[in-house]
Amino acid sequence: MIKKKTLTPVLLGGIFFLMLGLSFAAVPLYDAFCRITGFGGTTQVSKEAPNIILDKVVSVRFDTNVNNLEWDFKAKKNVIDVKVGQVNRIEFEVENYGEDTTYGVASFNVSPASFGKYYSKLGCFCFEKQALKAGEKATYVMTFYLDPELVNDPTTKNLQDVTMSYTFFSTDYYKQS
Missing domain, CATH: 2.60.370.10 (Ctag/Cox11)
Known part of the structure; x- marks a missing residue:
């Protein structure tokens, strides 16, 4: 039972930081995508x-x-x-x-x-x-x-x-x- 109680906050914290990192990377990644593909x-x-x-x-x-x-x-x-x-x-x-x-x-x-x-x-x-x-x-x-x-x-x-x-x-x- 104790493992479930610590695993959930750690997992949610990891997801939060992953999403935060992806939000900062979104603009340069989108720019690279557009330059490579000619999108838009x-x-x-x-x-x-x-x-x-x-x-x-x-x-x-x-x-x-x-x-x-x-x-x-x-x-x-x-x-x-x-x-x-x-x-x-x-x-x-x-x-x-x-x-x-x-x-x-x-x-x-x-x-x-x-x-x-x-x-x-x-x-x-x-x-x-x-x-x-x-x-x-x-x-x-x-x-x-x-x-x-x-x-x-x-x-x-x-x-x-x-x-x-x-x-x-x-x-x-x-x-x-």
């Missing part, structure tokens, strides 16, 4: 370009949005046709038409979501603090390629166009730094 349109970050360029061409559309900032934000080209495996560079123009220095951070998503794991960025301004003074203009660059493996995936091999959406968000956090 999560794109990949790459250090080097592929060695092969295919003849398959995909139209990449760029959608730009601003949330709670007095900024004008647009891609220099709304659509570019790219060969799978070829490194591409797209420029975005940003202008602060407000009267104060403001700060923003760009997030992105790719659609259809199944395409995310094949959209690889070599360089991007995403998730970095950007500051623009009143009336200031800037050009931000993203360098990317479409992974040749996309032609081996039944969910993406027949896609002919993809949309890359960027949104600049205002953030009060960066005003304090």
Whole structure:
């Protein structure tokens, strides 16, 4: 009888600490899952370009949005046709038409979501603090390629166009730094 009385609290305590540990690990595990699988349109970050360029061409559309900032934000080209495996560079123009220095951070998503794991960025301004003074203009660059493996995936091999959406968000956090 005494063993049951001590085993239950120890077991419940162990379950509590396991659940607590899993709650702290949930965000990094979810992030890793999304990066590996491209879940939810999560794109990949790459250090080097592929060695092969295919003849398959995909139209990449760029959608730009601003949330709670007095900024004008647009891609220099709304659509570019790219060969799978070829490194591409797209420029975005940003202008602060407000009267104060403001700060923003760009997030992105790719659609259809199944395409995310094949959209690889070599360089991007995403998730970095950007500051623009009143009336200031800037050009931000993203360098990317479409992974040749996309032609081996039944969910993406027949896609002919993809949309890359960027949104600049205002953030009060960066005003304090």
